[in-house]
Amino acid sequence: MEPAMTRYAPALFTLLAALVAVGCSADWHTRDADREVYGIVAEKEADALGRVRSFNIRPRPDPDEVLRATEAADPADPKAADPAADPAKPAAPAGPVPSGGPNPNPAAAEAGAEADRLLEEKAPDLEAVIPAELPPPVPEPPPDAVRLTMADALRVAVASSRTYQGRKEDVYLTALALTLERYLFRPHPFATGTVDYTSDFTTGTGRSRSYDPGADIGFSQQLADGAVITGGLGLAALKFLNKELGDTVDSTLDFTLSQPLWRGAGRKIVQENLVQAERNAIYSVRSFARFEKTFAVGVASEYLRVLQQRDAVMNAWNTYQSLRESRAQAEWLARAERQAEFEVDQARQSEFTAYNRWIVERERYINAVDALKLTLGIPVETEIALEPAELDRLHEAGVQQTEAPLDKATQTALGTRLDLANTRGGVDDARRKVVVAEDGLKGDVDLVASTGYGPRASNPQSARIAFSRGDYVVGFDIDMPVDRLTERNALRQTQITLQAAGRTLEADRDDVILAVREAHRRLEQARESYEIQKRSVLLAERRVESTRLLIQAGRAKQRDVLDAERDQLEARNGLTGALVDHTIAQLEFARDVGTLRVDGKGQIHGWTLTDDGR
Numbered sequence: 383m384e385p386a387m388t389r390y391a392p393a394l395f396t397l398l399a400a401l402v403a404v405g406c407s408a409d410w411h412t413r414d415a416d417r418e419v420y421g422i423v424a425e426k427e428a429d430a431l432g433r434v435r436s437f438n439i440r441p442r443p444d445p446d447e448v449l450r451a452t453e454a455a456d457p458a459d460p461k462a463a464d465p466a467a468d469p470a471k472p473a474a475p476a477g478p479v480p481s482g483g484p485n486p487n488p489a490a491a492e493a494g495a496e497a498d499r500l501l502e503e504k505a506p507d508l509e510a511v512i513p514a515e516l517p518p519p520v521p522e523p524p525p526d527a528v529r530l531t532m533a534d535a536l537r538v539a540v541a542s543s544r545t546y547q548g549r550k551e552d553v554y555l556t557a558l559a560l561t562l563e564r565y566l567f568r569p570h571p572f573a574t575g576t577v578d579y580t581s582d583f584t585t586g587t588g589r590s591r592s593y594d595p596g597a598d599i600g601f602s603q604q605l606a607d608g609a610v611i612t613g614g615l616g617l618a619a620l621k622f623l624n625k626e627l628g629d630t631v632d633s634t635l636d637f638t639l640s641q642p643l644w645r646g647a648g649r650k651i652v653q654e655n656l657v658q659a660e661r662n663a664i665y666s667v668r669s670f671a672r673f674e675k676t677f678a679v680g681v682a683s684e685y686l687r688v689l690q691q692r693d694a695v696m697n698a699w700n701t702y703q704s705l706r707e708s709r710a711q712a713e714w715l716a717r718a719e720r721q722a723e724f725e726v727d728q729a730r731q732s733e734f735t736a737y738n739r740w741i742v743e744r745e746r747y748i749n750a751v752d753a754l755k756l757t758l759g760i761p762v763e764t765e766i767a768l769e770p771a772e773l774d775r776l777h778e779a780g781v782q783q784t785e786a787p788l789d790k791a792t793q794t795a796l797g798t799r800l801d802l803a804n805t806r807g808g809v810d811d812a813r814r815k816v817v818v819a820e821d822g823l824k825g826d827v828d829l830v831a832s833t834g835y836g837p838r839a840s841n842p843q844s845a846r847i848a849f850s851r852g853d854y855v856v857g858f859d860i861d862m863p864v865d866r867l868t869e870r871n872a873l874r875q876t877q878i879t880l881q882a883a884g885r886t887l888e889a890d891r892d893d894v895i896l897a898v899r900e901a902h903r904r905l906e907q908a909r910e911s912y913e914i915q916k917r918s919v920l921l922a923e924r925r926v927e928s929t930r931l932l933i934q935a936g937r938a939k940q941r942d943v944l945d946a947e948r949d950q951l952e953a954r955n956g957l958t959g960a961l962v963d964h965t966i967a968q969l970e971f972a973r974d975v976g977t978l979r980v981d982g983k984g985q986i987h988g989w990t991l992t993d994d995g996r
Contacts, residue, residue: 415561419561420438426666430671437550442542519696521747524765528765528766529767530769532992533985535758536682537983539757540983541759544759546677560660560662566656567605567656569602569603572602592621592622595618595621596616596617598614606649607649608646614636615634617632618631618632638830639829640828642827644825645821665807668800668803669804674980682986683969685772690959691747695747701739701950702733705732706733708732708930708943720936721933721940784905791975792895799976805883808887827859829856835849898971908967911964915953919954922952925946929942
């Protein structure tokens with residue numbers, strides 16, 4: 383009859399192989415780590431932020447898929463927000479052209495005519511410098527370009543930004559380190575086994591064959607006060623295939639205990655690494671929440687700056703068109719002998735300057751859009767189109783005076799700023815490190831105890847343990863604090879670190895106060911600047927209109943028109959800049975005070991340009 387062990391050996395090895403395959407599966411371990419880490423992050427978010435949000439570090443999605451998912455604007459009329467003036471040659475200026483009259487000074491007329499001839503000979507050919515057909519005032523995206531509102535841009539940035547993904551991974555890795563520290567204070571089971579097959583040849587008795595299986599199972603456990611308990615059960619069997627030799631079974635049971643009584647004793651000392659890891663996880667969650675606010679403000683600011691640059695392109699284009707008309711008007715007036723040729727050249731030179739300014743501003747806009755793509759985390763070659771109407775929404779929302787008094791805002795910031803809370807926690811950490819370093823100066827006195835039980839000698843076929851025949855050992859391991867130079871130096875380092883942590887807290891507190899005060903002043907200054915620029919634009923537009931009428935009546939010089947056009951351009955750019963500055967200052971003020979709230983999709987709560995504010 384086939385021996386039982388021989389009969390079941392293949393099944394046993396198959397079972398062991400299956401267990402090893404399941405236990406070593408990389409996917410299983412990855413999912414297990416994610417489950418534990420995500421639970422820790424949720425726990426720390428509830429403690430540090432008072433809310434729990436969805437957190438994961440899944441691989442960054444395809445940017446094209448993100449863009450398609452977030453496209454919200456209607457692409458049917460991509461040129462609706464890009465009104466472009468006709469780039470063709472300007473027609474004759476509107477209104478009657480005054481006729482010329484006789485020159486009362488013949489000598490002056492002759493000198494003026496000579497000067498006009500010289501200037502006319504050196505006048506540049508406008509047609510050779512400025513192409514007849516110009517590109518659109520603002521670069522037009524292709525029909526398949528993705529239109530992004532502010533809310534869309536924030537969503538894309540959260541989903542695709544490399545920097546954002548990296549900061550999320552920092553949170554994950556910090557929580558992952560905590561799982562190890564928690565694991566150290568949990569029971570650690572172990573199970574090992576061996577199976578040996580032996581075939582011996584002995585003269586006189588012939589060949590003997592045997593299976594020698596063995597197994598050890600047990601656990602180890604570190605307690606919160608420093609004690610370490612280990613227990614193990616061993617089972618060894620020798621099964622001869624030759625029945626006349628018989629079988630033997632041995633089993634052992636042992637326990638050990640190690641308890642520190644002096645150095646390394648007590649929960650504060652033993653669990654210091656665990657406590658620090660727990661606090662590091664909270665710090666990481668706070669830092670990421672702070673980063674989310676800074677990141678959202680940064681993306682929103684860059685988006686608005688790109689729109690500001692787009693507005694500067696349109697203003698430069700409109701100024702160029704206006705100066706083309708002024709140059710044409712100057713040429714008509716010169717033919718009517720109501721304007722000198724040098725004034726015509728002034729108009730031409732101003733047209734050159736305006737054209738060049740438009741080209742430069744246009745290139746700056748293209749570069750700004752490309753830079754925004756990098757911030758959003760999408761390929762530079764991807765075609766996107768921003769929503770110019772976002773500036774109109776800001777105008778409609780208006781610019782309000784700051785509601786929060788400076789003193790109240792400062793106190794709010796000191797109580798809510800997450801980075802400052804981390805700095806305060808760093809001081810507490812440094813104090814604990816000093817206590818641990820002081821404990822390191824002590825000597826080692828450890829209580830050590832062990833017990834072991836073997837099998838009953840009367841029946842080798844039985845695996846029953848003889849508890850009445852156990853071995854017991856109790857003693858102390860002592861190491862007196864004779865040489866503690868390393869520990870002494872560690873103590874001084876922690877003491878100095880504590881002093882430095884206190885200074886860092888003072889500096890960070892002052893930095894928070896300074897940031898709030900500066901943000902408050904920027905907000906007030908931006909509001910006042912916006913009100914001034916609104917009036918400046920009205921004056922500049924009226925000045926341009928009146929100067930054009932005066933030059934037709936012969937009561938103004940060409941330089942007056944050019945100066946008025948330049949001032950109008952600066953006023954319009956200044957108005958948009960003041961609006962954008964005030965909007966960014968509002969976001970930065972809320973960020974620095976700590977009241978800005980950003981959700982998991984990057985939307986800023988209560989803001990006009992995000993989903994939560996519409």
